[in-house]
Amino acid sequence: MTEKTREYNREWKRRKYQERKQKNLCVECGKAPPVDGKTKCQSCIDKRQKYRRESRNFYRNMGICPVCHQFIIMGDEYICPECKAKADESREKSTVHIDAEKRKKYQKEYYRHCKEKGICPSCGRRTLYGKVRCPICLDKNATYARLKGDVVHGKG
Numbered sequence: 001m002t003e004k005t006r007e008y009n010r011e012w013k014r015r016k017y018q019e020r021k022q023k024n025l026c027v028e029c030g031k032a033p034p035v036d037g038k039t040k041c042q043s044c045i046d047k048r049q050k051y052r053r054e055s056r057n058f059y060r061n062m063g064i065c066p067v068c069h070q071f072i073i074m075g076d077e078y079i080c081p082e083c084k085a086k087a088d089e090s091r092e093k094s095t096v097h098i099d100a101e102k103r104k105k106y107q108k109e110y111y112r113h114c115k116e117k118g119i120c121p122s123c124g125r126r127t128l129y130g131k132v133r134c135p136i137c138l139d140k141n142a143t144y145a146r147l148k149g150d151v152v153h154g155k156g
Contacts, residue, residue: 037124 020027026034026041028048035042059066065073065080073080079087114121120134127134133141 036126037119 016030017027020030021039024033026032026044027039028044029041032041032043034040035045038045040048056066059069060073063072065071065083067079067083071080071082078084111121115132118127119125120127120132120137122133122137125134125136131138
């Protein structure tokens, strides 16, 4: 395949993606509307998850790293040492170098944005009846507070 053909295909995919997104259709299949806050329909999401799960299990059963598909994993390792090192490094960068004040400011802005849009700031689902969190997260928070012994909704 020539570079010109590759570029044409990339442009065609970008255009198709934008068209489907503007029409509020799944960007993958173009048939059904996407799940709230997502760009794909539930059917395409399920297919993708199933494929990834099967692929991950296949590589693990073959004794190959399911992340990079290049190195052999030994014993009870989950991924190869190189992928684990990259993941650890990435995790460290994302948490250590963020200033606490910036994080607090971002979290407040995110909370305000979610509240305005009617989206639960914990999980991203739609909220009901003007609540800040979805019914599932409200229930989880209430259960946690009861276990901890805090007062919940004026009861205690």
